[in-house]
Amino acid sequence: MNYDVSIARCESYDPQAVKNALIAALEPINGLDWVTPGMKIAVKANLMMQVKPEKAASVHPQVAVALCELLVERGANVVVGDSPGGPFAAGYLASIYSSTGMRAVTQTGAALNEDFSYIEVSNPDSVAAKEFQITNYLVEADAIIDLCKLKTHGLMAFTGACKNLFGAIPGMRKSEYHYRYPTHELFSNMLVDVCEWCKPRLSIADGVLAMEGNGPSGGTPRLMGAIMASYNPHALDLAAAHLMNMGIDDVPTLRAAYERGLIPQDVSELNAIGDLESFVIPDFKLTPKHDVKLWGSKNPAIAKVLSMLFASSPRIDLNRCVGCGECKTVCPAHAITVNDRRAKIDTAKCIRCFCCQEFCPKGIIRVHRPLPARLIDKMS
Ligand code: SF4
């Protein structure tokens, strides 16, 4: 298993600074030596939603531009794409390419994905997701580069390289997966299954401006100053989560990857290239914890009581709600209604997937941790 993770400092999105840092991160691991002329490379960028680059919810276009320039210089045919939470369709993606600034990659000779087909996949070797759908532009590529953003995440605590590949699943189909994989353990194993099926040839993280607090969309940009690269997406995530003071006990996808032998238990066992410790942000703000084991109790009556007492749930700041209905659209449990420009959650129907928190364009849905759970957190 390759545990090399390279990190380079980049304090801004100045084009030359980004390109220099990307080269500095890639060179020690010979990051692009495998790229040959004519190779079809799909760059799976985290584009998240219709959001400006300065919000730090999506990969900054300058990082994608620098990567595409390096790939095109080597003669590769590059397509950049994503399938965020809305429909996987031309109109929706066109607006996301524009709002995230990602159209800039076309000036390098790369293309934006315009293929909105997908295929069904069976994988008996998966731990959780034996069957799933994958967007075709990734399937048809000779190699996938996983270009992720470093952020907190309401459901999974942290999103980096592994979680980014959930965007390989087409559009609204992703909502169904919260029902198919209803516990953190199953959901995180599904994410690792999809990541392992995609087998990104290389993973790169935009951690120049990371997101802290109410991530992955409603949090606050925080200067981390890092561009990271690794052949192992889980090793990259272990190192990146460390910069936010998290480890395998805090991030379910890291736990799942560790249990499969894809990463070591501790960040100190990685082969970090660059001064990883100098990038750690001691007061990085996280989303509230979830108590995974209590929420996942097999006895329905006990689970219900325990979840009322201990499980985190979404809370809307109604004074700031504009009634756009995005939360209602993405809610797989149909637990949200919108009346008089105010959204309301039916807590009895809510399955606590936090899709609403993830996709609210105003960032006004928060992860609420009940008092008993917060008290236990303080004691532990
Ligand atoms: S997505 Fe956010 S702003 Fe829009 S209706 Fe829901 S809570 Fe309100």
Ligand code: SF4
């Ligand atoms: S209300 Fe939010 S957290 Fe609850 S099921 Fe709907 S999208 Fe998921």
